[in-house]
Amino acid sequence: MITKQKLVYCRPTLCSGCRICANACAVAHDGVANPRLGRIAIHQNLLERYEFQELCRHCEDAPCIDACMVGCIEEDEGTGIITNDDRCVGCWMCVMVCPYGGMRRDLAKQVAIKCDQCKDLSGPVCVDVCPNGALVYKEREDARVEPFFAGPTVA
Amino acid sequence: MENSRPLCINAVVNLSDRTVELVETQEEAIRNFLGGRGLNVYYLYKYLKPQSDPLSPDNVLILGTGLLTGTIAPNSGRHSITCKSPESGILGDSNIGGFFGPEMRFAGFDRLIILGKADAPVYLYLEDGKIEIRDASPYWGLTCNQTERKIRYDLGSDIEVECIGPAGEKMVRFACTRSGIKNAAGRCGTGAVWGSKNLKAVVARGTRGLPVKDPQGMIEKYIELRDYLQQSRVISVLGRVGTPLLYDVSNYLGAIRTHNSQQTVFFDTLNAEEVHKYVNKMLSCYGCVVHCRHRNTLGGEGPEYTAEVLLGANIGVADTRQIIDLNNIVNDLGLDVSSTGTYIAWAIELFERGYLDEKTAGRVLRFGDYEMARELIYDIAYRRGLGDMLAEGSRLVDRFGPETADFLIAIKGLPQSDPHDVRYLKAFALGIATSSRGADHLRSRPTLEILDLPASFTEQIYGEPVDPNPTSYRSKARVVTFSETIFAVVDCLGICKFICHGFNSPRNLNYDHFRELIKLATGLEFSKEELVEGGQRVIDQERLINYQEKGITRQDDTLPARYFDEPMPSARAKGSRIDRQSFSQMLDEYYALHGWDKEGMLPPERVAELNRLKDLI
Incomplete structure (x- = not known):
């Protein structure tokens, strides 16, 4: 039962496009620097004048879980955090089905990478490092809550 | 991987x-x-x-x-x-x-x-x-x-x-x-x-990762330094309005290069708050905690302080919108803002003094003419007419005669980049005169000593007491040498000068921070002395290249004649000029601090060392 799930939210107007979040993510998870290997992606186009963030939203009924042919993407029952593991074969089906661009590709290792909300650390590192407060980590507003009536109400 | x-x-x-x-x-x-x-x-x-x-x-x-x-x-x-x-x-x-x-x-x-x-x-x-x-x-x-x-x-x-x-x-x-x-x-x-x-x-x-020696330590260090840097007032203002914040201060002082440095104060229309009316958003470069780059409403980015003065005050254009337009065009065509603005202002003065006539120039050149400047910028980039001539830059002195160099604001053939008229701040003057690439403020930009800091504090930074009076010539060589060395190290590391100790603020990152960052990122251990020595070696190497290519010595470490001979005309800085004899003393001190001889030449041992390193595989 999902209750009180927390998510990382992006505020595009505050993002100045420095890629520190993505870079810190790669450093924290893989020990190497490269924003491309971060689980969060900053899409910036200076010519078209926008900054946009793509990040896993840890959906209910996540399409990536259904799409994964080796079954390496799983949802944690308690926290709602969706993770993948090293059984990934790099078929990119999850990348294709994700409507939010939350699945990233590590082209050197040929595996999909995705946000795990830094569950092994004290909190998401991207939120910790953002210099502009453009990322926030808070309870999702549309979280499922316990139904008020536990049983049938019609006598 | x-x-x-x-x-x-x-x-x-x-x-x-x-x-x-x-x-x-x-x-x-x-x-x-x-x-x-x-x-x-x-x-x-x-x-x-x-x-x-x-x-x-x-x-x-x-x-x-x-x-x-x-x-x-x-x-x-x-x-x-x-x-x-x-x-x-x-x-x-x-x-x-x-x-x-x-x-x-x-x-x-x-x-x-x-x-x-x-x-x-x-x-x-x-x-x-x-x-x-x-x-x-x-x-x-x-x-x-x-x-x-x-x-x-x-x-x-x-x-x-x-x-x-x-x-x-x-x-x-x-x-x-x-x-x-x-x-x-x-x-x-x-x-x-x-x-x-x-x-x-x-x-x-690049899809490969760059290995970081101590990933966890690096992230913790970054967070610590970010919090430290963001407490700085200069950095927070830079993040809000960018470099135009300096315009107001310099203008109040009466040290804005105006009309090819014939005047030194200009309109308030270039103040940061006016420029900011044309700004959509402030942007960062890679990994930046400052974000000082403007995305402007006219389809480009900028202007920086340098652009607004050299394409504005220096050629007499006062309208904020017109300056941002010129800035966008110069950037798009791929011209250097500082040099372009300086040469156009110089051409206008050449015209006023009769070195250029209407027939050669193809038009009347006068200060404050935005349309003319706009056309001229295109002509320079595409090498048409007068633009073709101006595209040769400081080499034109040979054509118009050596006396025209007296009012070209350039040193060693490179126009001054900083919009600041250096006749008031003597340390600045020494900095641009000795910079290894010509008149450039980003090689030293010494401003710390005049910030009203406690004497014990500046003494700790510079190793000796320094004179806080901006118009004094005493101890300025030491100030310049300090800034020059730390900037060389910062350039070697690939870090921005805005977060560097000594740029505008006595806080920010110093050698100890650099040492820690290098160790965490690469595993190499440097002592502070090694970093300082490295910075000085880089400056010496540049000096050696300059000597080899063009015989750069003491006589080239000088200022445009205008800075020596003409006192500043207005505001607080009124009457300031650089005294030749005191300037020469500053140079002596500066060479001594670098271990160079009176003519500004490297000692033979250093040349031998650099030649030995050159022959490493």
């Missing part, structure tokens, strides 16, 4: 015979020259044939990332472009931010050393350890923004581009190299060298 990779891989690209060779930098060279600007001048000294023509295939073009570029160190997005300057004929070295430097490292190259000349327009494509030399004919002739847009359309948007515009292609001697909308390696005419080699662009796509 293996987590190991040599610390510094250089690709030697020969465009003449289209070959690429990989060379690893030995650790001894890294310990002596660090990286970035340092290793760039090291390799320039190694590969450049003495006395070669800067626009010939013999010139060497080096794009080099710093030791910390691309790591998660704060503001680690910068790299240096080095060559022999076609504008000044001495060292050409320019630092550029944006996103290209880190991307080049992720693609597996820390430095590109480009030799020879391609027989047709080409661009370099870098991806994961491979370099391809590709045909650039579809992009030749396009402006910087058009080039970037078209390359992104053709190759995908996840690349980073560094390119030249029409000015570089036409080998305008002060053309810049551009990345993004505004990031530029502006000074010294690096773009013209690209053009002379038929090199339109370098494109990088």
